[in-house]
Amino acid sequence: MKYVLILGGVISGIGKGVIASSTGLLLKTLGLRVTAIKIDPYVNVDAGTMNPIEHGEVFVLNDGAEVDLDLGNYERFLDITLTRDNNITSGKLFQSVIEKERRGDFLGQNVQNMPHVTDTIQNWVERVAKIPVDQSGQEPDICIIELGGTIGDFDSSLYIEALRQFQHRVGRENFVVVQVSLVPVLGVVGEQKSKPTQATVRQLRGLGLKPDLIACRCSQALDPRVKAKVSTYCHVALEQVLSVQDVSSTYKIPLLLKEQGVLNYLRKRLQLDTLHISPRYFETGEALFRDWKALTETHASLKKTVTIALVGKYTFLQDAYLSVTQALEHASIACERKLTIKWVEAANLELETKESNSGKYHEAWEDIFTAQGILVPGGFGHRGTEGKIAVVKWARENKIPYLGICLGLQVAVIEFARNVCGLKGANSEELDPETNHKVVIYMPEVSRTHLGGTMRLGLRPTKFQDGSESWSKIHKYYESDERTLITARKFLDIHKENRINGTTENGIKYNTRITSNGIRVFGNGTTQMALNGNHHHHLFTEDFVISSTTATETSIKPMENVYSSKTVIEERHRHRYEVNPEIVERLEAQGLMFVGRDETGNRMEILELKDHPFFVAVQYHPEYLSRPLKPVPTFFGFIQASAAFQGYQKLIPCHYESTFNS
Numbered sequence: 001m002k003y004v005l006i007l008g009g010v011i012s013g014i015g016k017g018v019i020a021s022s023t024g025l026l027l028k029t030l031g032l033r034v035t036a037i038k039i040d041p042y043v044n045v046d047a048g049t050m051n052p053i054e055h056g057e058v059f060v061l062n063d064g065a066e067v068d069l070d071l072g073n074y075e076r077f078l079d080i081t082l083t084r085d086n087n088i089t090s091g092k093l094f095q096s097v098i099e100k101e102r103r104g105d106f107l108g109q110n111v112q113n114m115p116h117v118t119d120t121i122q123n124w125v126e127r128v129a130k131i132p133v134d135q136s137g138q139e140p141d142i143c144i145i146e147l148g149g150t151i152g153d154f155d156s157s158l159y160i161e162a163l164r165q166f167q168h169r170v171g172r173e174n175f176v177v178v179q180v181s182l183v184p185v186l187g188v189v190g191e192q193k194s195k196p197t198q199a200t201v202r203q204l205r206g207l208g209l210k211p212d213l214i215a216c217r218c219s220q221a222l223d224p225r226v227k228a229k230v231s232t233y234c235h236v237a238l239e240q241v242l243s244v245q246d247v248s249s250t251y252k253i254p255l256l257l258k259e260q261g262v263l264n265y266l267r268k269r270l271q272l273d274t275l276h277i278s279p280r281y282f283e284t285g286e287a288l289f290r291d292w293k294a295l296t297e298t299h300a301s302l303k304k305t306v307t308i309a310l311v312g313k314y315t316f317l318q319d320a321y322l323s324v325t326q327a328l329e330h331a332s333i334a335c336e337r338k339l340t341i342k343w344v345e346a347a348n349l350e351l352e353t354k355e356s357n358s359g360k361y362h363e364a365w366e367d368i369f370t371a372q373g374i375l376v377p378g379g380f381g382h383r384g385t386e387g388k389i390a391v392v393k394w395a396r397e398n399k400i401p402y403l404g405i406c407l408g409l410q411v412a413v414i415e416f417a418r419n420v421c422g423l424k425g426a427n428s429e430e431l432d433p434e435t436n437h438k439v440v441i442y443m444p445e446v447s448r449t450h451l452g453g454t455m456r457l458g459l460r461p462t463k464f465q466d467g468s469e470s471w472s473k474i475h476k477y478y479e480s481d482e483r484t485l486i487t488a489r490k491f492l493d494i495h496k497e498n499r500i501n502g503t504t505e506n507g508i509k510y511n512t513r514i515t516s517n518g519i520r521v522f523g524n525g526t527t528q529m530a531l532n533g534n535h536h537h538h539l540f541t542e543d544f545v546i547s548s549t550t551a552t553e554t555s556i557k558p559m560e561n562v563y564s565s566k567t568v569i570e571e572r573h574r575h576r577y578e579v580n581p582e583i584v585e586r587l588e589a590q591g592l593m594f595v596g597r598d599e600t601g602n603r604m605e606i607l608e609l610k611d612h613p614f615f616v617a618v619q620y621h622p623e624y625l626s627r628p629l630k631p632v633p634t635f636f637g638f639i640q641a642s643a644a645f646q647g648y649q650k651l652i653p654c655h656y657e658s659t660f661n662s
Contacts (some may be wrong), residue, residue: 009200064458
């Protein structure tokens with residue numbers, strides 16, 4: 001196993017995540033299997049309860065882990081699927097050590113930061129680095145490790161020491177250190193200054209780690225004289241000093257690094273040529289590089305634009321919606337459109353803002369009126385929700401493409417209930433507990449006293465409703481998406497629960513028979529069988545599903561008779577509220593159709609408005625699964641509809657207040 005450690009100096013937020021992802025992508029173009037680990041020194045167990053305005057978005061993984069946004073960068077760039085253990089936090093680390101101490105695993109020793117905590121860090125990295133993260137199911141060749149924060153932070157000292165020891169454990173030929181540092185330009189002098197980089201490299205060397213590559217972040221390409229100075233004073237060769245200047249798109253960073261010989265250096269330093277790479281993987285890597293280069297060229301040459309109004313409550317920090325903006329960009333490139341995002345603070349759309357600051361109010365609505373599409377992303381809390389509801393009304397009445405995500409679905413339901421169904425004061429239980437019409441309610445299984453890790457999280461199945469294929473636009477987009485072709489066979493608890501009852505003897509005999517015929521057997525999340533009793537089991541093959549109550553020959557039916565593989569999708573969730581099932585029939589009677597529901601059929605996942613160019617809202621978060629080369633159907637459909645929309649040029653709104661009429 002080879003390891004590449006990425007850490008930063010001078011300031012935080014310098015772009016370590018993008019450089020880590022780009023380095024991993026380059027290594028993947030060699031045909032190598034790459035994984036990634038993010039270390040966050042904060043004591044929080046996960047990122048789930050952090051303020052998006054301060055920390056950025058919370059990214060959710062398949063297993064339901066709420067993690068740092070950099071893991072989203074890894075998954076998007078490397079097209080891999082990570083787990084909760086790929087994100088190490090001090091909260092998780094101390095929790096693990098204390099649990100071991102309580103069990104007596106340390107055999108009465110005096111438990112200390114060194115060696116017990118530092119050893120735990122090293123063991124964690126070594127264990128997680130071997131976990132398969134791609135469809136090959138094979139152990140990765142290289143692990144990218146990113147250490148959050150800045151060199152010299154007190155919180156990261158334990159991790160620096162652990163990684164200092166780790167380089168000797170795995171051997172110099174298997175361990176590379178990349179230090180990302182800032183090269184600022186002082187306005188008074190107007191020249192690039194290398195002293196901050198010299199200081200942070202000196203500090204890192206004093207802690208026992210020597211940088212092999214120094215990535216200099218700068219606004220313009222690194223001046224050759226400054227590069228020579230960094231090389232001289234930081235004790236590295238010129239080829240080990242990289243210029244990572246600001247570029248028009250993060251997609252160009254891998255190409256920028258490759259042009260400076262990063263791959264050639266890593267091949268020599270890590271002895272990558274000694275790894276036995278399958279010709280098939282090598283060809284895949286070459287194809288990946290060609291596709292990525294074509295992506296950057298396409299992105300740079302786009303002329304036609306598409307303008308999207310993103311209406312949120314955390315717009316002060318755009319990283320709070322990083323996955324959303326990335327998904328919009330992926331879809332825009334696929335539609336050959338240059339993306340323009342108008343950031344609209346939801347609270348500025350409300351009448352209270354007009355009274356206190358009419359300039360912000362009119363400016364916000366002007367952005368809405370001139371947008372080709374409107375997107376309302378997820379969020380929590382009361383602030384700005386009335387503005388979002390007003391925007392939904394505008395999009396619905398004026399046939400403007402609309403996409404709602406999580407809270408965006410909930411405000412769409414509230415608006416429709418108020419203004420179409422006549423339920424005056426309809427609201428969410430979160431926003432107005434006293435309302436007579438609770439159209440959005442708490443999910444019964446969600447804790448109301450604890451926030452961390454208590455929501456509906458992770459990868460969940462959604463089934464399109466029968467009949468929706470004849471008219472639903474979003475159904476058609478998913479139907480043409482390659483991911484839906486295999487989804488149905490991956491889920492056990494879909495469409496309905498099936499019971500298989502019988503004696504142990506008959507069960508074992510039947511199990512043997514179907515196994516000998518190549519039929520895969522699943523049961524309650526494992527590959528073990530227990531056909532007797534009242535356990536729920538589902539037996540799937542590529543073409544058949546056992547769905548009757550007895551294990552007999554006649555119980556095997558073609559899967560297509562149960563459901564089409566194209567009607568089931570899998571998406572990642574992060575929410576604690578749901579549409580009230582009691583109101584669904586009334587909403588659908590007026591044309592707001594819930595075309596997608598969960599595996600039980602009782603939880604609403606996708607809504608769509610009939611007779612509208614594109615009015616779709618989803619309870620899950622499709623943005624988490626978007627990739628630069630594989631845009632998700634939800635965003636692709638939204639951008640395609642928005643790019644075709646020209647009606648806003650004919651709309652001349654005379655009274656902003658009309659959007660608030662109930």
